Amino acid sequence: MAYIGDYEIVIGLEVHAELLTESKLFCGCSTEFGAEPNTHVCPVCLGLPGVLPVLNEKAVRYAVKAGLALNCQIADFSKFDRKNYFYPDLPKAYQISQYDLPLCRKGKMRVMVNGEVKEIGITRVHLEEEAGKSVHSAETILGSDYSKEDYNRTGIPLIEIVSEPDMRSPEEAKAYLERLKTILQYTGVSDVKMEEGSLRCDANISLRPKEATKFGTRTELKNMNSFRAVQKALEYEAGRQEEVLRQGGVIVQETRTWDESRGVTISMRGKEEANDYRYFPEPDLVPVVVERSLVEELRAELPELPNSRMERYMREFGLPEFDADLIASSKPLADFFEEAAKQCRDPKAVANWVMGDFTRLLKAEEIEADRSKLRPRHLVEMLALIDKGTISGKIAKTVFEEMFATGKDAAIVVKEKGLVQISDEGEVTRIIDRILAENPQSVTDFKAGKEKAITFLVGQVMRASKGKANPALVNEILRKKLAGL
Amino acid sequence: MMIKREDVEHVAMLARLELSEADTEKFTRQLNDILQAVDKLKKLDTANVEPTAHAAPMKNVFRPDKARLSWPQEAVLANAPDPVDGFFRVPKIMEG
Ligand SMILES: [Zn+2]
Numbered sequence: 001m002a003y004i005g006d007y008e009i010v011i012g013l014e015v016h017a018e019l020l021t022e023s024k025l026f027c028g029c030s031t032e033f034g035a036e037p038n039t040h041v042c043p044v045c046l047g048l049p050g051v052l053p054v055l056n057e058k059a060v061r062y063a064v065k066a067g068l069a070l071n072c073q074i075a076d077f078s079k080f081d082r083k084n085y086f087y088p089d090l091p092k093a094y095q096i097s098q099y100d101l102p103l104c105r106k107g108k109m110r111v112m113v114n115g116e117v118k119e120i121g122i123t124r125v126h127l128e129e130e131a132g133k134s135v136h137s138a139e140t141i142l143g144s145d146y147s148k149e150d151y152n153r154t155g156i157p158l159i160e161i162v163s164e165p166d167m168r169s170p171e172e173a174k175a176y177l178e179r180l181k182t183i184l185q186y187t188g189v190s191d192v193k194m195e196e197g198s199l200r201c202d203a204n205i206s207l208r209p210k211e212a213t214k215f216g217t218r219t220e221l222k223n224m225n226s227f228r229a230v231q232k233a234l235e236y237e238a239g240r241q242e243e244v245l246r247q248g249g250v251i252v253q254e255t256r257t258w259d260e261s262r263g264v265t266i267s268m269r270g271k272e273e274a275n276d277y278r279y280f281p282e283p284d285l286v287p288v289v290v291e292r293s294l295v296e297e298l299r300a301e302l303p304e305l306p307n308s309r310m311e312r313y314m315r316e317f318g319l320p321e322f323d324a325d326l327i328a329s330s331k332p333l334a335d336f337f338e339e340a341a342k343q344c345r346d347p348k349a350v351a352n353w354v355m356g357d358f359t360r361l362l363k364a365e366e367i368e369a370d371r372s373k374l375r376p377r378h379l380v381e382m383l384a385l386i387d388k389g390t391i392s393g394k395i396a397k398t399v400f401e402e403m404f405a406t407g408k409d410a411a412i413v414v415k416e417k418g419l420v421q422i423s424d425e426g427e428v429t430r431i432i433d434r435i436l437a438e439n440p441q442s443v444t445d446f447k448a449g450k451e452k453a454i455t456f457l458v459g460q461v462m463r464a465s466k467g468k469a470n471p472a473l474v475n476e477i478l479r480k481k482l483a484g485l
Numbered sequence: 486m487m488i489k490r491e492d493v494e495h496v497a498m499l500a501r502l503e504l505s506e507a508d509t510e511k512f513t514r515q516l517n518d519i520l521q522a523v524d525k526l527k528k529l530d531t532a533n534v535e536p537t538a539h540a541a542p543m544k545n546v547f548r549p550d551k552a553r554l555s556w557p558q559e560a561v562l563a564n565a566p567d568p569v570d571g572f573f574r575v576p577k578i579m580e581g
Binding site for chain 1: 495496499501538539540541543544545546547548549550551552553555556557558561562569570571572573574575576577578579580
């Protein structure tokens, strides 16, 4: 839905990603997640008088790498600025950020939406420090009499990635976020966990009459805790704005917070005035000059990115575009697939297992492919057993689940669970004879020309053999028997 | 550029400063004096001068990404007027 009523939807996103450094952006406090409150805090974090921030070199390298992965130009000369505002999670009453000279700008990203490629511009990527964490006394901030502040997170390095207002539907916004997450994950600069807050997204949305070239007044949406929430908040807000405009009203430029439980956006009155941040150059930090040689060094360190992998999977392994894109969209999954596919005759079979049973089991366990006990070699061995006829494709599902649960080798699982396929003609014949004797009606039906009856009989034989009978052999013998009856 | 009374009131509000009538008058006058002094610099030809981002002629001062011990929690909270459970407790943030 690029349009709602008589209006076109225009969306731009601001994404914050915590960088995977060991220490904070301007001091040596640890960035470890989940520590006791206020135990990773020092005078620099607290902004006590007389302290001086010193820039973490790795954070600069990571920010430049992220910029390169997003096809940005890297600034020769960059500096930090103070963004001034009062909020309890900001002990210094200013955030050190970058205003007019960000590290990276003018990038772009390609996203697949409904099978079509869409290019989305990246305005800038800049480096800034994280704020602390507030725990409110009641469920919502408005209902709370007081809040508790933990400054462990204060000063963790963040990159802010600002997109151009290039998205035309909530669905495109979600696709952009998913691909951005994948790129950051591939690049290894952030662990991009939205649940732990290491990836966050604010959205700007406005409507304009179809054919109009000027943008309408936008609102900024905050407090979405998942990609789905971003999409839902945007859908709600597009509907709300359309209704206001349709009834002849005007959109007020404001910040609105997403209320997940009620599924609505709520105006945060009074925040507009505070949007006067009085940026000025941070006098405590000297400028950053990124040498071309460093840019080239970091560019060389970039891994192969998802789009390139997707194209290679189509070329090298003959995967359809949809499959290739799906597998490439998670680095651990893509790594797993590649290692297995290289050792197999049939990469498509590998892709099917990876996208099907493997992805389903990973989701149920809520882990990524690199944490699975089932390794690529397990899948390779299992596919070889299918090829040799030792196990059937159906039994393989059971083997796969057992390998996933225990990390045991395929051959061992087959042996321990007695899952070897029954390909012995005598044994299969014995089972078939019994089933035919038990189901005279089906035999009559088949004789009367009801082809379906044989499907039922095959099913009964498979069931009687606990799925172990070789299906091809069952079919062959059954047909012979029925023909002779 | 002229600083108006409303500008001073606005900046004071952003800085959460409460100014008396007399203070507002005085600061409006003083800020205009400062701007007039700065205006004199405009007469200089700076066409070939790079904008100054920092007073010190330095660049790229970094520290390696190494974590070190932080302060103990008691020390961090020593100046907190109302700590609770290891947190800084703060009054109501937003009026409903
Ligand atoms: Zn610190």
